Amino acid sequence: MSEEITFPDMPRSELEKTIDELVDRAKKVLTTEGRLRSLLRANRIVVEELELSVVLRRIAEAAIELVDAQYGALGVIATDGGLEQFIHVGMPEDQVEAIGHLPEGRGLLGAVIETGEPIRLEHLDDDPRSSGFPEKHPKMDGFLGVPIRVRAEIFGNLYLTNPRSGHFTVEDEELVSVLADTAGIAIENSRLFAEVTRRQRWSAALADVTSALLAGDQGDPLQILVDHVAELVDAYLVVVATPVGTEPERGNDLRVEAARGEGAKHFLGRVFPSQDSLSGEALIGGQPVLVEGQGAGEMFHDGPETGPTLVIPLSTFGRWIAAVSVSRRVGDPKFTPAEADMITRFATQAAVAIEIARGRSDRQQLELAQDRTRIARDLHDHVIQRLFATGLSLQSTAGQSAEAVRGPLLDQVDAIDTAISEIRAVVFALSLDHRHPGSSLRHRLLDIATELGASLASTPTLTFRGPVDLLVRDVLADDVAAVVRESLTNVVRHAQATRIEVEVAIDDDLVSVRVDDDGIGYSPKGHVGGTENLRKRAANLGGACSIRKNPNGGTRVLWSARLGSDQ
């Protein structure tokens, strides 16, 4: 027998209500816990990546999942205030194409940028700041925009629309704000990582350049420098200019020593005034110069227009040796302070390497000079002495020999004698003192023979008889040099000679020049002006000049002047 237990209505409904409330709260706690879990997961996803473009996409994806929105996007703010990048998720590709262009950061998106505070709307269209949608843009209604800060600076904004629940709650706003904070940290990490990676790449490049420069056989140090810089900073024109002359003062010209990029070949070796040029400014100020862009023709009248340009002066041991000018195209991103800093350091260290490489090249030159001196000494000390002794004994043998052998023997003596005087000329050429160019007539004549010999089958042989340097000086030396140059030039132009002999000799009170060639012979028609000149010079200096055919082919020029006739 059971008795039905009944409760009074009133108390029962209170209890149920209380229980309902408890269940509700428990559900809410569960939901909240679930959402916190989602937030944690979203945070983890966001901080897992280091590559910036991937990080940004992950942030947008995590955000729509977190608040269950249909569309989400992340806008990166450009320095001029608009949007530099717009990473969107949730919208199919064909739809994106149909819309045509990405948002530029006006209307509501711009408002989030301007206020720097979250904006949450139930209906987009109700807000006066909304600038509406382009044609074919899907309908968007509920809106939540939250700024992302990186080190207190607003980096960009998270935009979310069309929540499945109909509208965004305060809670949604809080969760997305927390996600935005994490996103800020992730972005910063990613930037630091990129920076470190870049520094590593630069260090590696610098090590490459340094070892290439120190190896010495890798080519022009400045060209090695521009090749690497161009690659590293993604520049389209890199030019190295050095001052013509010793000090980079205003008015000094600059010469392009190395170039890489568009029209580089065209610029190489060109000379331009340092005045009003960026390179000149950098060298004179001793400071890097950074500009947004250079108009066309600023460096050369036919030079291209360039975008962001950075010019760095290179110095070693307190001397400014070159300016490195790095340009990007018009519209390309500017050089960041980090890049500018890197290029500067790179150039500075490269300058040291260049100086070391140059020092080594100088040392090699010196070693070469020492070698030549040694060879000259050996020729003098041993070869000439032996030839001389042999010639002497042949000569004495000839004296004691029968008439029939004497002739041929004396011919051999003559041959040895010619060899000795040729070796003597070689000894002189090898021991040339290049520190005093132009100081002696013999040096000048050797230079002329070498210079003009370049256009001949062989370098003219040059011999001297008598103390030429001592007695032929000043104006007379100029005359003799001019005569030799003119005679050799005539041979080069007209004679098609393969062998030329020049002898300059002191004969009593005359200096005489003899030029023999084995060419096609003298034709008075072709070069009257030149020979007339030679005759006039000789006549003015109390000498004579004759040009005639050699009996065994070729031409002989004989020219003389009286010593002291120029005073």
Added chain:
Amino acid sequence: MTRVFLVDDHEIVRRGIAELINAERDLEVVGESGTVSHTLGRVAATRPEVVVLDVQLPDGNGVDLCRSIRSANPDIRCLMLTAYDDDEASFAAVLAGASGYVIKDVRGQRLMDTIRRVAAGEHLIRQDVADQVVVALGAPSQSLTPDLSLREGQILQLISEGLTNRQIAERLSLAEKTVKNYVSGLLSKLGMERRTQAAVYGARVDSHQQSRRRDL
């Protein structure tokens, strides 16, 4: 018969020259030496009329040696013999106070002729060459060219006039030894005691310098 003494550190060169000289009826080699240290005694013993000496010797140089020979006996004529060229030989001969020089080449009878002319008392160094040597050595414009002191300048001028060390010492009231030291100083400034005679080619003279030197 002209008596000739040979000084050259290359034995084959001495032998070659001696053969040539001895083949001549009027010339005779009376002594030879390959070093500075052996020369003075042998020259004193053999009393030649002409000494032919190389500019470079293993234990010194022919320039100093020539001056010593001539100081001791001004009647002996000297001929410088060198494998270098005319310009360098001219410097050496003027500084040595030699009567002439012969380049080590063999064409013709030049060496024999030169010995005969020198033995006959001819002085074969042209005055303009001697003057230019003084000018070139005195030119201060080149870093390599020695900056001569006033005393060195005086001595250089007297050298170019052919005076022996003893005569210069008398003229300037100095000890002969002092003059000798000055000459050695000159040579070392020129690098002539070593094998780098090319240094003197740096010499360049402006006309002002030239006239000042001639006034000395």
